[in-house]
Amino acid sequence: FLGAGGGNDIQWCFSQVKGAVDDDVAEADIISTVEFNHSGELLATGDKGGRVVIFQQEQENKTQSHSRGEYNVYSTFQSHEPEFDYLKSLEIEEKINKIRWLPQKNAAQFLLSTNDKTIKLWKISERDKRPEGYNLKEEDGRYRDPTTVTTLRVPVFRPMDLMVEASPRRIFANAHTYHINSISINSDYETYLSADDLRINLWHLEITDRSFNIVDIKPANMEELTEVITAAEFHPNSCNTFVYSSSKGTIRLCDMRASALCDRHSMLFEEPEDPSNRSFFSEIISSISDVKFSHSGRYMMTRDYLSVKIWDLNMENRPVETYQVHEYLRSKLCSLYENDCIFDKFECCWNGSDIVMTGSYNNFFRMFDRNTKRDITLEASRENNKPRTVLKPRKVCASGKRKKDEISVDSLDFNKKILHTAWHPKENIIAVATTNNLYIFQDKMN
Amino acid sequence: MAAPLGTGTFTEEIGQEKQDTQEKDKAIPPERAEEAKLKAKYPNLGQRPGGSDFLMKRLQKGQKYFDSGDYNMAKAKMKNKQLPSAGPDKNLVTGDHIPTPQDLPQRKSSLVTSKLAG
Numbered sequence: 001f002l003g004a005g006g007g008n009d010i011q012w013c014f015s016q017v018k019g020a021v022d023d024d025v026a027e028a029d030i031i032s033t034v035e036f037n038h039s040g041e042l043l044a045t046g047d048k049g050g051r052v053v054i055f056q057q058e059q060e061n062k063t064q065s066h067s068r069g070e071y072n073v074y075s076t077f078q079s080h081e082p083e084f085d086y087l088k089s090l091e092i093e094e095k096i097n098k099i100r101w102l103p104q105k106n107a108a109q110f111l112l113s114t115n116d117k118t119i120k121l122w123k124i125s126e127r128d129k130r131p132e133g134y135n136l137k138e139e140d141g142r143y144r145d146p147t148t149v150t151t152l153r154v155p156v157f158r159p160m161d162l163m164v165e166a167s168p169r170r171i172f173a174n175a176h177t178y179h180i181n182s183i184s185i186n187s188d189y190e191t192y193l194s195a196d197d198l199r200i201n202l203w204h205l206e207i208t209d210r211s212f213n214i215v216d217i218k219p220a221n222m223e224e225l226t227e228v229i230t231a232a233e234f235h236p237n238s239c240n241t242f243v244y245s246s247s248k249g250t251i252r253l254c255d256m257r258a259s260a261l262c263d264r265h266s267m268l269f270e271e272p273e274d275p276s277n278r279s280f281f282s283e284i285i286s287s288i289s290d291v292k293f294s295h296s297g298r299y300m301m302t303r304d305y306l307s308v309k310i311w312d313l314n315m316e317n318r319p320v321e322t323y324q325v326h327e328y329l330r331s332k333l334c335s336l337y338e339n340d341c342i343f344d345k346f347e348c349c350w351n352g353s354d355i356v357m358t359g360s361y362n363n364f365f366r367m368f369d370r371n372t373k374r375d376i377t378l379e380a381s382r383e384n385n386k387p388r389t390v391l392k393p394r395k396v397c398a399s400g401k402r403k404k405d406e407i408s409v410d411s412l413d414f415n416k417k418i419l420h421t422a423w424h425p426k427e428n429i430i431a432v433a434t435t436n437n438l439y440i441f442q443d444k445m446n
Numbered sequence: 447m448a449a450p451l452g453t454g455t456f457t458e459e460i461g462q463e464k465q466d467t468q469e470k471d472k473a474i475p476p477e478r479a480e481e482a483k484l485k486a487k488y489p490n491l492g493q494r495p496g497g498s499d500f501l502m503k504r505l506q507k508g509q510k511y512f513d514s515g516d517y518n519m520a521k522a523k524m525k526n527k528q529l530p531s532a533g534p535d536k537n538l539v540t541g542d543h544i545p546t547p548q549d550l551p552q553r554k555s556s557l558v559t560s561k562l563a564g
Binding site for chain 2 (some may be wrong): 019020028031045047049073084090097144179197223227228247277280281283309334338436
């Protein structure tokens with residue numbers, strides 16, 4: 001539960017911050033995705049420069065019971081490089097749009113990372129021993145003259161300093177005309193989907209030369225284009241079910257058993273709009289930037305520009321809950337349109353099925369507790385970086401007289417946006433990405 | 447790039463609406479007020495609200511170049527900007543002899559480690 005007191009409340013404390021301190025941010029360092037793996041032991045980030053950095057949680061030290069393990073760099077590699085589309089004379093950015101982890105099956109870890117056009121399966125493996133004592137090779141690799149060998153020995157494995165290697169195992173390319181916004185691994189752990197603005201493709205993790213198109217919303221005449229796909233995700237338990245969200249604020253649920261091409265949805269989730277409230281901005285701010293199933297799969301959450309909505313999969317005609325992230329921005333839409341902020345794509349994440357989290361501006365991020373209906377605003381800032389000190393809640397003053405610790409809407413820094421956040425699958429540890437820094441916060445343990 | 451919002455006075459009524467402007471309770475919904483502001487600034491803004499202008503822009507995202515030569519020149523210019531500027535003569539190896547690999551200027555590595563890993 002959230003809040004500033006009480007037995008069951010979570011008290012968030014600063015734990016770590018990664019990244020450069022200086023204000024001059026290189027474009028390549030802009031963080032574009034953050035994702036915990038299934039155990040929470042690993043935390044991956046992707047950036048605009050096409051690089052992936054993976055952090056690993058330290059094993060818990062039994063003597064240090066006041067904090068959970070810290071995250072340290074485990075592996076880093078260049079996942080994608082910039083490319084040139086010769087046909088369209090367009091640059092293909094190397095920016096990593098999404099990272100999704102596969103569940104662990106053996107000693108190695110696997111993840112999918114994607115840019116606008118190409119998805120790659122990366123294997124991350126540890127090497128902590130090496131063979132020594134070859135008969136025909138010296139230790140430095142040179143070959144020995146066989147005639148000088150007088151005795152034989154059996155090579156043995158000797159320990160060495162841990163080396164973590166990342167290697168690309170599969171490259172899934174050339175299946176998307178438009179820009180990939182989502183990838184999602186199916187609960188069968190064999191297939192996954194990739195979605196671009198107009199199409200969704202189904203892949204088998206082992207097969208790179210074939211992909212099945214399962215959704216195609218491209219109109220025959222592009223002049224008739226009215227909406228695009230903004231996000232897609234497989235249901236966590238039903239391997240035949242997936243959802244995709246649109247720029248018009250709708251979510252479609254599709255069942256792959258119904259037909260090979262799922263252009264006709266099985267369910268359409270849409271909140272009826274009040275026509276008297278309609279404005280130039282209505283459609284833009286209703287565009288869904290992220291959709292996530294709860295861990296149980298009973299609910300899904302959508303993020304649009306100003307709010308987070310919880311949908312019950314059994315009810316299509318309206319969300320069961322709506323939480324305002326930064327309603328005070330509604331009277332600033334003109335400026336936000338002019339500086340393009342209105343097109344910012346915020347993500348959201350679950351803690352199980354109870355608490356949801358999403359980012360905002362001024363390096364603020366918000367959490368909503370579905371059970372207590374309480375919400376909290378926190379800030380990711382180096383000024384609060386004393387470990388085990390509880391973070392102070394923040395408040396934005398929308399109008400009228402500003403109280404002492406409040407910040408007025410006009411003082412918010414719209415360059416400091418938190419678009420990507422992630423919640424550890426099992427513990428109260430969260431990863432929050434500012435423009436170029438990664439913050440890790442933990443629940444204060446008693 | 448996004449810029450911080452300027453200090454504006456809190457928007458009251460615009461006065462274009464059909465409501466009685468004397469009554470403060472019938473204030474225009476903030477979204478409509480913002481829309482009016484925008485239309486006042488950009489009278490030629492597309493008739494269709496939101497709509498396909500944005501969508502087409504979204505589909506065509508990405509920097510367009512004239513051709514691959516243009517692209518490679520632009521990339522080279524970006525890399526050169528990061529190199530320290532040495533005197534032009536130092537790097538030029540022409541005339542007397544066929545250059546050997548040692549004579550050529552060092553190629554700056556294009557792969558820089560992420561600062562998150564630092």
